[in-house]
Amino acid sequence: MSEDAILSLNGLVIGYDQPLVSPITLDVQEGEIIAILGPSGIGKTTLIRTIAGLVRPLDGDFDLRVKRRGGLGYIPQRLGLVRHATVAHNVSLGARLSVGWSKTMFKDRKERTLEAIRTLGIEEKVSEPVRRLSGGQQRRVATARTLAQRPQLMLADEFLGELDQTNVDIVLGAVHELVENGTAVIMVEHHEDNAKEFATRIWEIKDGQFIDMSIEQWTSNEATGEEE
Protein backbone atom coordinates (compact mmCIF):
# COMPACT_ATOMS: atom_id res chain seq x y z
CA MET A 1 0.00 0.00 0.00
CA SER A 2 1.39 3.35 -0.98
CA GLU A 3 1.18 6.09 1.66
CA ASP A 4 0.51 8.89 -0.81
CA ALA A 5 -2.39 7.05 -2.46
CA ILE A 6 -5.72 8.81 -2.16
CA LEU A 7 -7.59 5.50 -2.01
CA SER A 8 -6.36 2.03 -1.07
CA LEU A 9 -8.52 -1.05 -1.41
CA ASN A 10 -7.28 -3.90 0.78
CA GLY A 11 -8.79 -7.23 -0.24
CA LEU A 12 -12.15 -5.50 -0.63
CA VAL A 13 -15.06 -7.84 -1.26
CA ILE A 14 -18.19 -6.09 -2.54
CA GLY A 15 -21.79 -7.29 -2.76
CA TYR A 16 -25.05 -7.25 -0.84
CA ASP A 17 -25.48 -10.88 0.26
CA GLN A 18 -23.12 -12.70 -2.06
CA PRO A 19 -19.67 -11.49 -3.20
CA LEU A 20 -19.98 -10.01 -6.68
CA VAL A 21 -16.30 -9.75 -7.55
CA SER A 22 -13.04 -11.38 -6.46
CA PRO A 23 -11.23 -9.50 -3.62
CA ILE A 24 -9.79 -6.18 -4.85
CA THR A 25 -6.44 -4.81 -3.72
CA LEU A 26 -5.07 -1.64 -5.33
CA ASP A 27 -4.17 2.03 -4.89
CA VAL A 28 -5.53 5.13 -6.60
CA GLN A 29 -3.23 8.15 -6.91
CA GLU A 30 -4.09 11.81 -7.31
CA GLY A 31 -5.01 12.91 -10.83
CA GLU A 32 -5.88 9.43 -12.12
CA ILE A 33 -8.99 8.95 -14.25
CA ILE A 34 -10.35 5.44 -13.93
CA ALA A 35 -13.17 3.98 -16.00
CA ILE A 36 -14.99 0.93 -14.68
CA LEU A 37 -16.19 -1.27 -17.54
CA GLY A 38 -18.31 -4.38 -17.61
CA PRO A 39 -21.78 -5.65 -18.45
CA SER A 40 -24.89 -4.54 -16.52
CA GLY A 41 -25.52 -5.98 -13.06
CA ILE A 42 -21.95 -7.21 -12.58
CA GLY A 43 -21.13 -4.96 -9.57
CA LYS A 44 -19.82 -1.67 -11.01
CA THR A 45 -22.35 0.49 -9.16
CA THR A 46 -21.91 -1.56 -5.98
CA LEU A 47 -18.16 -0.90 -6.12
CA ILE A 48 -18.73 2.86 -6.46
CA ARG A 49 -21.32 2.85 -3.67
CA THR A 50 -19.01 0.87 -1.40
CA ILE A 51 -16.20 3.39 -1.90
CA ALA A 52 -18.73 6.22 -1.28
CA GLY A 53 -19.51 4.61 2.08
CA LEU A 54 -23.11 3.78 1.18
CA VAL A 55 -22.71 -0.02 1.13
CA ARG A 56 -20.74 -2.02 3.68
CA PRO A 57 -18.03 -4.26 2.23
CA LEU A 58 -18.57 -7.99 2.78
CA ASP A 59 -14.91 -8.42 3.61
CA GLY A 60 -11.63 -6.51 3.52
CA ASP A 61 -11.54 -2.75 3.87
CA PHE A 62 -10.46 0.46 2.19
CA ASP A 63 -8.59 3.62 3.21
CA LEU A 64 -10.02 6.81 1.82
CA ARG A 65 -7.47 9.55 2.50
CA VAL A 66 -9.66 12.54 1.75
CA LYS A 67 -11.25 15.27 3.86
CA ARG A 68 -14.31 13.99 5.70
CA ARG A 69 -16.30 17.06 4.69
CA GLY A 70 -16.33 17.62 0.94
CA GLY A 71 -13.33 15.45 0.08
CA LEU A 72 -15.49 13.01 -1.87
CA GLY A 73 -17.64 14.02 -4.83
CA TYR A 74 -20.40 11.61 -5.79
CA ILE A 75 -22.73 11.62 -8.79
CA PRO A 76 -25.13 8.67 -8.58
CA GLN A 77 -26.79 7.12 -11.61
CA ARG A 78 -29.92 9.23 -11.06
CA LEU A 79 -27.70 12.27 -10.38
CA GLY A 80 -28.90 12.96 -6.83
CA LEU A 81 -30.15 16.46 -7.60
CA VAL A 82 -32.77 18.30 -5.58
CA ARG A 83 -35.36 18.45 -8.35
CA HIS A 84 -37.61 21.11 -6.83
CA ALA A 85 -34.72 23.45 -6.04
CA THR A 86 -33.00 25.80 -8.48
CA VAL A 87 -29.80 25.09 -10.41
CA ALA A 88 -28.00 27.65 -8.21
CA HIS A 89 -29.14 25.90 -5.03
CA ASN A 90 -27.95 22.52 -6.27
CA VAL A 91 -24.54 23.78 -7.33
CA SER A 92 -24.14 25.76 -4.09
CA LEU A 93 -24.41 22.47 -2.17
CA GLY A 94 -20.99 21.62 -3.58
CA ALA A 95 -19.62 25.13 -2.97
CA ARG A 96 -20.64 25.13 0.68
CA LEU A 97 -18.37 22.09 1.20
CA SER A 98 -15.32 23.67 -0.40
CA VAL A 99 -15.52 27.10 1.27
CA GLY A 100 -14.48 27.16 4.91
CA TRP A 101 -15.80 29.45 7.65
CA SER A 102 -14.66 33.02 7.11
CA LYS A 103 -16.01 36.56 6.92
CA THR A 104 -16.32 36.32 3.16
CA MET A 105 -17.82 32.81 3.28
CA PHE A 106 -21.14 33.65 1.62
CA LYS A 107 -19.52 35.78 -1.06
CA ASP A 108 -16.95 33.06 -1.80
CA ARG A 109 -19.65 30.39 -2.01
CA LYS A 110 -21.63 32.51 -4.45
CA GLU A 111 -18.57 33.17 -6.61
CA ARG A 112 -17.61 29.50 -6.68
CA THR A 113 -21.17 28.50 -7.53
CA LEU A 114 -21.40 30.99 -10.41
CA GLU A 115 -17.94 30.00 -11.68
CA ALA A 116 -18.97 26.33 -11.89
CA ILE A 117 -22.28 27.23 -13.52
CA ARG A 118 -20.46 29.32 -16.16
CA THR A 119 -17.93 26.55 -16.85
CA LEU A 120 -20.76 24.12 -17.57
CA GLY A 121 -22.62 26.70 -19.68
CA ILE A 122 -25.88 26.67 -17.75
CA GLU A 123 -25.90 30.32 -16.62
CA GLU A 124 -29.20 30.94 -18.42
CA LYS A 125 -30.87 28.30 -16.26
CA VAL A 126 -29.47 29.49 -12.95
CA SER A 127 -32.88 30.30 -11.40
CA GLU A 128 -34.80 27.43 -12.99
CA PRO A 129 -35.90 24.45 -10.89
CA VAL A 130 -33.88 21.40 -11.92
CA ARG A 131 -37.02 19.42 -12.76
CA ARG A 132 -37.63 21.68 -15.75
CA LEU A 133 -34.24 20.93 -17.35
CA SER A 134 -33.47 18.29 -19.95
CA GLY A 135 -31.49 15.16 -19.05
CA GLY A 136 -28.29 16.59 -20.53
CA GLN A 137 -28.69 19.88 -18.67
CA GLN A 138 -29.32 18.02 -15.42
CA ARG A 139 -26.07 16.10 -15.90
CA ARG A 140 -24.29 19.41 -16.38
CA VAL A 141 -25.81 20.66 -13.10
CA ALA A 142 -24.57 17.54 -11.28
CA THR A 143 -21.10 18.08 -12.75
CA ALA A 144 -21.18 21.78 -11.78
CA ARG A 145 -22.02 20.74 -8.22
CA THR A 146 -18.94 18.52 -8.11
CA LEU A 147 -16.81 21.18 -9.79
CA ALA A 148 -17.87 23.73 -7.15
CA GLN A 149 -17.11 21.18 -4.45
CA ARG A 150 -13.52 20.59 -5.73
CA PRO A 151 -13.28 17.11 -4.18
CA GLN A 152 -10.08 15.06 -3.90
CA LEU A 153 -11.86 12.01 -5.28
CA MET A 154 -14.82 12.09 -7.65
CA LEU A 155 -17.09 9.08 -8.09
CA ALA A 156 -19.56 9.10 -10.97
CA ASP A 157 -21.97 6.41 -12.04
CA GLU A 158 -22.71 6.33 -15.78
CA PHE A 159 -23.14 10.05 -15.99
CA LEU A 160 -21.95 10.31 -19.60
CA GLY A 161 -24.63 7.88 -20.75
CA GLU A 162 -27.23 9.26 -23.19
CA LEU A 163 -25.35 12.56 -23.59
CA ASP A 164 -24.76 13.99 -27.05
CA GLN A 165 -21.20 14.76 -28.10
CA THR A 166 -21.48 18.49 -27.25
CA ASN A 167 -22.57 17.72 -23.70
CA VAL A 168 -19.91 14.98 -23.36
CA ASP A 169 -17.24 17.51 -24.34
CA ILE A 170 -18.54 20.14 -21.88
CA VAL A 171 -18.78 17.67 -19.01
CA LEU A 172 -15.38 16.08 -19.70
CA GLY A 173 -13.85 19.58 -19.95
CA ALA A 174 -15.04 20.23 -16.39
CA VAL A 175 -13.75 16.85 -15.21
CA HIS A 176 -10.32 17.59 -16.71
CA GLU A 177 -10.30 20.94 -14.87
CA LEU A 178 -10.73 19.01 -11.63
CA VAL A 179 -8.07 16.47 -12.58
CA GLU A 180 -5.56 19.24 -13.31
CA ASN A 181 -6.01 20.32 -9.69
CA GLY A 182 -5.20 16.81 -8.46
CA THR A 183 -8.66 15.22 -8.22
CA ALA A 184 -8.77 11.49 -8.88
CA VAL A 185 -11.84 10.35 -10.84
CA ILE A 186 -13.52 6.94 -10.84
CA MET A 187 -16.36 6.62 -13.35
CA VAL A 188 -18.63 3.76 -14.25
CA GLU A 189 -18.83 3.82 -18.04
CA HIS A 190 -20.82 1.80 -20.54
CA HIS A 191 -19.31 3.22 -23.70
CA GLU A 192 -15.81 1.95 -24.36
CA ASP A 193 -15.17 4.83 -26.78
CA ASN A 194 -15.75 7.37 -24.01
CA ALA A 195 -13.45 5.39 -21.72
CA LYS A 196 -10.72 5.39 -24.35
CA GLU A 197 -11.07 9.13 -24.72
CA PHE A 198 -10.74 10.21 -21.09
CA ALA A 199 -9.45 7.38 -18.90
CA THR A 200 -5.85 6.75 -17.83
CA ARG A 201 -6.70 3.42 -16.24
CA ILE A 202 -9.36 0.76 -16.68
CA TRP A 203 -11.01 -1.50 -14.12
CA GLU A 204 -12.83 -4.27 -15.90
CA ILE A 205 -15.23 -6.61 -14.18
CA LYS A 206 -15.77 -9.81 -16.14
CA ASP A 207 -17.28 -13.10 -14.94
CA GLY A 208 -16.77 -12.11 -11.28
CA GLN A 209 -13.09 -11.27 -11.86
CA PHE A 210 -11.66 -7.82 -11.28
CA ILE A 211 -8.97 -6.72 -13.75
CA ASP A 212 -6.94 -3.55 -13.20
CA MET A 213 -4.88 -2.25 -16.15
CA SER A 214 -3.52 0.90 -17.71
CA ILE A 215 -5.33 2.33 -20.71
CA GLU A 216 -2.41 1.25 -22.96
CA GLN A 217 -2.65 -2.35 -21.74
CA TRP A 218 -6.38 -2.36 -22.22
CA THR A 219 -6.15 -0.88 -25.74
CA SER A 220 -3.55 -3.45 -26.80
CA ASN A 221 -5.64 -6.27 -25.27
CA GLU A 222 -8.64 -5.04 -27.22
CA ALA A 223 -6.58 -4.90 -30.43
CA THR A 224 -5.27 -8.44 -29.84
CA GLY A 225 -8.80 -9.67 -29.12
CA GLU A 226 -10.12 -8.16 -32.35
CA GLU A 227 -7.26 -9.68 -34.42
CA GLU A 228 -7.97 -13.13 -32.94
Next chain:
Amino acid sequence: MKYRLFGIIFILFFLAWQTLDGLVEGNWGRLEGGLSNLAVFFEESMWPPNWSVLEARSYPVCEQEIEFFCSVGYLGMMETLKIAFVSTILGFIGAISLSSLAARNLMPLYISLPVRIFLSAVRSLPSLIWAILFVIVIGFGPLSGVLAMTFYTIGYLGKLQYEVFEGMANDPLEAGRAMGLSRPSIVFNIVIPENSNHLLSQIMFMFEYNVRHGTVIGIVGAGGIGYYINTYLKFLQYDKVFALLILIFIVVVLIDLLSLAVRSFVNEEGDVRKPTWLNMLLKARKKKSKSGDVA
Protein backbone atom coordinates in the same frame (compact mmCIF):
# COMPACT_ATOMS: atom_id res chain seq x y z
CA MET B 1 -56.55 -8.05 -12.30
CA LYS B 2 -59.75 -6.05 -12.83
CA TYR B 3 -61.91 -8.81 -11.27
CA ARG B 4 -59.46 -9.21 -8.38
CA LEU B 5 -59.75 -5.48 -7.59
CA PHE B 6 -63.55 -5.68 -7.66
CA GLY B 7 -63.34 -8.74 -5.42
CA ILE B 8 -61.15 -6.91 -2.87
CA ILE B 9 -63.46 -3.87 -2.88
CA PHE B 10 -66.51 -6.14 -2.43
CA ILE B 11 -64.90 -8.01 0.49
CA LEU B 12 -63.90 -4.74 2.19
CA PHE B 13 -67.41 -3.35 1.73
CA PHE B 14 -68.95 -6.56 3.09
CA LEU B 15 -66.65 -6.45 6.15
CA ALA B 16 -67.51 -2.78 6.76
CA TRP B 17 -71.24 -3.58 6.46
CA GLN B 18 -70.97 -6.48 8.90
CA THR B 19 -69.04 -4.32 11.38
CA LEU B 20 -71.67 -1.56 11.13
CA ASP B 21 -74.43 -4.10 11.64
CA GLY B 22 -72.64 -5.27 14.79
CA LEU B 23 -72.28 -1.69 16.03
CA VAL B 24 -76.01 -0.89 15.65
CA GLU B 25 -76.84 -4.38 17.00
CA GLY B 26 -79.14 -5.00 14.05
CA ASN B 27 -81.49 -2.26 15.21
CA TRP B 28 -81.93 -0.55 11.83
CA GLY B 29 -85.40 0.66 12.81
CA ARG B 30 -83.66 3.60 14.50
CA LEU B 31 -83.03 5.10 11.07
CA GLU B 32 -86.74 5.10 10.34
CA GLY B 33 -88.07 8.64 10.26
CA GLY B 34 -84.55 10.06 10.76
CA LEU B 35 -84.57 11.99 7.54
CA SER B 36 -87.98 13.53 8.19
CA ASN B 37 -86.85 14.51 11.73
CA LEU B 38 -83.84 16.26 10.22
CA ALA B 39 -86.06 18.05 7.67
CA VAL B 40 -88.37 19.29 10.43
CA PHE B 41 -85.44 20.45 12.59
CA PHE B 42 -83.84 22.20 9.62
CA GLU B 43 -87.03 23.96 8.51
CA GLU B 44 -88.24 24.99 11.96
CA SER B 45 -84.99 25.84 13.74
CA MET B 46 -82.20 26.50 11.25
CA TRP B 47 -83.79 27.96 8.11
CA PRO B 48 -83.43 30.76 7.14
CA PRO B 49 -79.96 31.51 8.53
CA ASN B 50 -80.02 34.51 10.82
CA TRP B 51 -77.59 36.99 9.29
CA SER B 52 -77.80 39.31 12.26
CA VAL B 53 -74.51 37.63 13.26
CA LEU B 54 -72.93 39.84 10.60
CA GLU B 55 -74.36 43.03 12.11
CA ALA B 56 -72.70 45.10 14.85
CA ARG B 57 -73.14 43.85 18.39
CA SER B 58 -75.20 46.07 20.69
CA TYR B 59 -72.40 46.17 23.26
CA PRO B 60 -69.61 47.35 23.18
CA VAL B 61 -70.54 50.33 20.96
CA CYS B 62 -69.19 49.97 17.43
CA GLU B 63 -66.59 52.60 16.54
CA GLN B 64 -65.94 51.26 13.05
CA GLU B 65 -67.47 52.89 9.95
CA ILE B 66 -68.55 49.54 8.57
CA GLU B 67 -70.83 47.64 10.96
CA PHE B 68 -69.62 44.24 9.76
CA PHE B 69 -66.26 44.74 11.51
CA CYS B 70 -68.04 44.83 14.88
CA SER B 71 -70.13 41.74 14.20
CA VAL B 72 -69.97 38.44 16.06
CA GLY B 73 -69.24 36.62 12.79
CA TYR B 74 -66.28 38.82 11.85
CA LEU B 75 -64.74 39.09 15.32
CA GLY B 76 -65.17 35.39 16.06
CA MET B 77 -63.84 34.31 12.68
CA MET B 78 -60.86 36.68 12.90
CA GLU B 79 -59.94 35.31 16.30
CA THR B 80 -60.28 31.75 15.01
CA LEU B 81 -58.13 32.60 11.98
CA LYS B 82 -55.49 34.21 14.21
CA ILE B 83 -55.45 31.19 16.56
CA ALA B 84 -55.22 28.85 13.56
CA PHE B 85 -52.46 30.91 11.89
CA VAL B 86 -50.24 31.19 14.96
CA SER B 87 -50.70 27.57 15.99
CA THR B 88 -50.09 26.29 12.43
CA ILE B 89 -46.82 28.25 12.16
CA LEU B 90 -45.60 27.27 15.63
CA GLY B 91 -46.79 23.70 15.11
CA PHE B 92 -45.07 23.50 11.72
CA ILE B 93 -41.74 24.63 13.18
CA GLY B 94 -42.06 22.09 16.01
CA ALA B 95 -43.21 19.35 13.67
CA ILE B 96 -40.46 19.79 11.09
CA SER B 97 -37.73 19.61 13.73
CA LEU B 98 -39.23 16.46 15.21
CA SER B 99 -40.19 14.79 11.93
CA SER B 100 -36.65 15.10 10.58
CA LEU B 101 -35.54 13.25 13.72
CA ALA B 102 -38.31 10.66 13.32
CA ALA B 103 -37.71 9.74 9.66
CA ARG B 104 -35.98 6.36 9.36
CA ASN B 105 -34.04 7.35 6.22
CA LEU B 106 -32.56 10.40 7.98
CA MET B 107 -31.82 9.16 11.49
CA PRO B 108 -30.78 5.90 13.14
CA LEU B 109 -33.46 3.84 14.91
CA TYR B 110 -32.33 4.80 18.41
CA ILE B 111 -33.21 8.42 17.66
CA SER B 112 -36.20 7.99 15.35
CA LEU B 113 -38.10 5.48 17.53
CA PRO B 114 -38.35 7.62 20.72
CA VAL B 115 -39.32 10.68 18.63
CA ARG B 116 -42.03 8.66 16.87
CA ILE B 117 -43.37 7.48 20.22
CA PHE B 118 -43.40 11.09 21.47
CA LEU B 119 -45.28 12.24 18.34
CA SER B 120 -47.82 9.40 18.76
CA ALA B 121 -48.35 10.44 22.38
CA VAL B 122 -48.93 14.08 21.38
CA ARG B 123 -51.26 12.99 18.57
CA SER B 124 -53.29 10.59 20.67
CA LEU B 125 -54.87 13.50 22.58
CA PRO B 126 -57.48 15.20 20.37
CA SER B 127 -57.33 19.00 20.09
CA LEU B 128 -60.42 19.26 22.29
CA ILE B 129 -58.69 17.49 25.19
CA TRP B 130 -55.59 19.67 24.72
CA ALA B 131 -57.89 22.70 24.85
CA ILE B 132 -59.54 21.51 28.09
CA LEU B 133 -56.09 20.88 29.61
CA PHE B 134 -54.82 24.36 28.70
CA VAL B 135 -58.05 26.03 29.83
CA ILE B 136 -57.49 24.35 33.22
CA VAL B 137 -53.82 25.41 33.31
CA ILE B 138 -54.00 28.93 31.82
CA GLY B 139 -57.66 29.83 31.94
CA PHE B 140 -60.20 30.86 29.28
CA GLY B 141 -59.06 32.75 26.17
CA PRO B 142 -57.25 32.48 22.86
CA LEU B 143 -53.84 31.59 24.41
CA SER B 144 -55.25 28.25 25.57
CA GLY B 145 -56.57 27.75 22.04
CA VAL B 146 -53.20 28.56 20.47
CA LEU B 147 -51.32 26.14 22.74
CA ALA B 148 -53.90 23.38 22.27
CA MET B 149 -53.78 23.71 18.49
CA THR B 150 -49.99 23.96 18.44
CA PHE B 151 -49.54 20.71 20.33
CA TYR B 152 -52.07 18.90 18.18
CA THR B 153 -50.45 20.33 15.02
CA ILE B 154 -47.03 19.06 16.12
CA GLY B 155 -48.36 15.53 16.59
CA TYR B 156 -50.45 15.42 13.43
CA LEU B 157 -48.18 17.31 11.04
CA GLY B 158 -45.11 15.52 12.43
CA LYS B 159 -46.48 12.16 11.31
CA LEU B 160 -47.48 13.42 7.86
CA GLN B 161 -44.03 14.98 7.40
CA TYR B 162 -41.91 12.00 8.42
CA GLU B 163 -43.96 9.76 6.16
CA VAL B 164 -43.29 12.12 3.24
CA PHE B 165 -39.59 12.26 4.09
CA GLU B 166 -39.39 8.47 4.20
CA GLY B 167 -41.05 8.24 0.79
CA MET B 168 -38.62 10.57 -0.99
CA ALA B 169 -36.11 9.38 -3.58
CA ASN B 170 -32.91 8.11 -2.01
CA ASP B 171 -30.36 9.43 -4.51
CA PRO B 172 -30.23 13.10 -3.35
CA LEU B 173 -29.79 11.89 0.23
CA GLU B 174 -27.05 9.46 -0.76
CA ALA B 175 -25.26 12.14 -2.79
CA GLY B 176 -25.44 14.56 0.18
CA ARG B 177 -24.16 11.92 2.61
CA ALA B 178 -21.32 10.80 0.36
CA MET B 179 -20.29 14.44 -0.23
CA GLY B 180 -20.02 14.96 3.52
CA LEU B 181 -22.98 17.27 4.19
CA SER B 182 -23.99 17.27 7.85
CA ARG B 183 -27.40 15.89 8.88
CA PRO B 184 -28.93 19.34 9.54
CA SER B 185 -27.56 20.53 6.21
CA ILE B 186 -29.13 17.54 4.43
CA VAL B 187 -32.48 18.31 6.08
CA PHE B 188 -32.42 22.03 5.26
CA ASN B 189 -30.84 21.90 1.82
CA ILE B 190 -32.08 18.60 0.39
CA VAL B 191 -35.04 17.15 2.29
CA ILE B 192 -37.10 20.33 2.79
CA PRO B 193 -36.67 21.77 -0.75
CA GLU B 194 -37.27 18.36 -2.35
CA ASN B 195 -40.53 17.91 -0.45
CA SER B 196 -41.64 21.54 -0.59
CA ASN B 197 -44.78 20.69 -2.55
CA HIS B 198 -45.96 18.18 0.05
CA LEU B 199 -44.95 20.41 2.95
CA LEU B 200 -46.87 23.38 1.56
CA SER B 201 -49.88 21.21 0.89
CA GLN B 202 -49.74 19.85 4.45
CA ILE B 203 -49.32 23.27 6.07
CA MET B 204 -52.32 24.61 4.13
CA PHE B 205 -54.36 21.52 5.06
CA MET B 206 -53.36 21.95 8.70
CA PHE B 207 -54.32 25.64 8.63
CA GLU B 208 -57.72 24.72 7.23
CA TYR B 209 -58.03 21.92 9.82
CA ASN B 210 -57.14 24.35 12.63
CA VAL B 211 -59.74 26.84 11.38
CA ARG B 212 -62.41 24.12 11.38
CA HIS B 213 -61.35 22.79 14.77
CA GLY B 214 -61.01 26.30 16.14
CA THR B 215 -64.78 26.23 16.21
CA VAL B 216 -64.74 23.08 18.37
CA ILE B 217 -62.13 24.24 20.87
CA GLY B 218 -63.99 27.54 21.23
CA ILE B 219 -66.81 25.53 22.77
CA VAL B 220 -64.66 24.73 25.82
CA GLY B 221 -63.68 28.37 26.22
CA ALA B 222 -60.47 28.49 24.20
CA GLY B 223 -61.59 31.51 22.15
CA GLY B 224 -62.66 32.04 18.54
CA ILE B 225 -65.94 31.62 16.70
CA GLY B 226 -66.68 28.43 18.64
CA TYR B 227 -67.35 30.53 21.72
CA TYR B 228 -70.25 32.23 19.94
CA ILE B 229 -71.50 28.96 18.42
CA ASN B 230 -71.57 27.47 21.89
CA THR B 231 -73.49 30.46 23.26
CA TYR B 232 -76.10 30.29 20.47
CA LEU B 233 -76.45 26.52 20.94
CA LYS B 234 -77.14 27.03 24.64
CA PHE B 235 -79.90 29.52 23.79
CA LEU B 236 -81.24 27.22 21.03
CA GLN B 237 -80.60 29.92 18.39
CA TYR B 238 -79.85 27.38 15.65
CA ASP B 239 -80.50 29.88 12.84
CA LYS B 240 -77.54 31.94 14.06
CA VAL B 241 -75.44 28.80 14.41
CA PHE B 242 -76.33 27.94 10.81
CA ALA B 243 -75.25 31.43 9.63
CA LEU B 244 -71.89 31.02 11.39
CA LEU B 245 -71.44 27.52 9.88
CA ILE B 246 -72.00 29.01 6.40
CA LEU B 247 -69.34 31.62 7.21
CA ILE B 248 -66.90 28.87 8.26
CA PHE B 249 -67.66 26.97 5.05
CA ILE B 250 -66.86 30.06 2.94
CA VAL B 251 -63.57 30.60 4.78
CA VAL B 252 -62.60 26.92 4.33
CA VAL B 253 -63.28 27.16 0.58
CA LEU B 254 -61.18 30.35 0.38
CA ILE B 255 -58.29 28.62 2.20
CA ASP B 256 -58.54 25.72 -0.27
CA LEU B 257 -58.28 28.16 -3.19
CA LEU B 258 -55.32 29.86 -1.51
CA SER B 259 -53.68 26.46 -1.06
CA LEU B 260 -54.14 25.75 -4.77
CA ALA B 261 -52.46 29.06 -5.67
CA VAL B 262 -49.56 28.58 -3.23
CA ARG B 263 -48.86 25.04 -4.35
CA SER B 264 -48.80 26.00 -8.02
CA PHE B 265 -45.38 27.59 -7.38
CA VAL B 266 -43.77 24.24 -6.57
CA ASN B 267 -46.12 21.84 -8.29
CA GLU B 268 -44.88 20.08 -11.42
CA GLU B 269 -48.28 20.65 -12.98
CA GLY B 270 -47.58 24.35 -12.48
CA ASP B 271 -44.77 24.06 -15.03
CA VAL B 272 -47.30 23.74 -17.82
CA ARG B 273 -49.90 26.32 -16.93
CA LYS B 274 -53.04 26.57 -18.92
CA PRO B 275 -53.02 29.91 -20.72
CA THR B 276 -55.62 32.35 -19.43
CA TRP B 277 -57.94 34.18 -21.82
CA LEU B 278 -56.15 37.42 -20.89
CA ASN B 279 -52.65 36.33 -21.90
CA MET B 280 -54.00 34.58 -25.01
CA LEU B 281 -55.59 37.85 -26.13
CA LEU B 282 -52.49 39.86 -25.25
CA LYS B 283 -50.27 37.46 -27.19
CA ALA B 284 -52.60 37.57 -30.16
CA ARG B 285 -52.47 41.37 -30.10
CA LYS B 286 -48.66 41.32 -29.86
CA LYS B 287 -48.44 38.96 -32.83
CA LYS B 288 -50.78 41.19 -34.80
CA SER B 289 -48.72 44.32 -34.08
CA LYS B 290 -45.52 42.44 -35.03
CA SER B 291 -46.97 41.36 -38.36
CA GLY B 292 -48.14 44.97 -38.81
CA ASP B 293 -44.55 46.18 -38.29
CA VAL B 294 -43.25 43.85 -40.98
CA ALA B 295 -45.91 45.00 -43.38
